[in-house]
Amino acid sequence: MQEGKHHYYVSVSHNLIERERNESTPFEVMVDDEELVQLKDLMKVLEEEDAYTLQRAPVPYKSADHDEATAQFSDGMTLLYTFLYDHGTSETRQSIESMNVLSRLQDTDYEDPGYEDSPLNK
16 A cells, blocks of 8 residues: 555445445545545535536526536536546546546537537527
8 A cells, every 4th residue: 555545435426435345335546635635525516516406407498418507517527537537446447447437528429410400509
């Protein structure tokens, strides 16, 4: 183990950071105290953005795929998964790679077929 680093187990969906692995914490990271604070901050920001996005979701007259709340949430997810990837064990990195979550959140897929004749959703 690297000097000053400790193992933590993280669940993005449950917003958990634990010292012991359990069925709810699939990602293992090794971080020092300062990096642990950064991880907690990323998780807190994501939780706040999730709450805002949830409040915004039922508004019927504005498309959510171009909404600022959705973009902020996606940016927060990208930052969090990037942190987990950068500080994760090889198993964690493989897990995140298999999810293809980083590229999916960075690529809006608006260039894919089907959008060219759609009305603007702005």
